[in-house]
Amino acid sequence: MILNRQRGISIPSASLSRFLSRIRSELKLGRRDVTICFVKEAEMAELNQTFRGKPKATDVLSFPAYSAEEDGAKRKVARDLRHAANYLGDIAISPTVARANARRYGRDLDDELRILMVHGVLHLLGYDHEADHGEMDRVEARVRRRLGLA
16 A cells, blocks of 8 residues: 655655555565555654654655564564464655655656665565675665666
């Protein structure tokens, strides 16, 4: 599902929904669902501060429905709920930050948003580029190539 809670930048929701279907197929997500919400830069800064302790906006944040860090009992309940609901989690994307990054990397905004969607879904699947010695970066590069992204 694609939600747009900002109005500063036009979001091609229909084409991004189709692209999310391609991501789901490429990553073999089956019936598992993901929500992607486009938010204002101020909301993204608040989310980043609240959940990561970083006082500025970022381009993408992922909120898995299940966390590997939960203790045994919580993990079992979360796992059972996740399987029952087939829900991977939520992704927040700031189009404003994405646009600035797209300019910096020489990409157009549509490609940048798609790259962030792939990146966010990989985080929902448990990949962590800050701790996995390059595994997420390798998987992301492969998925991006298959989906036609730079």
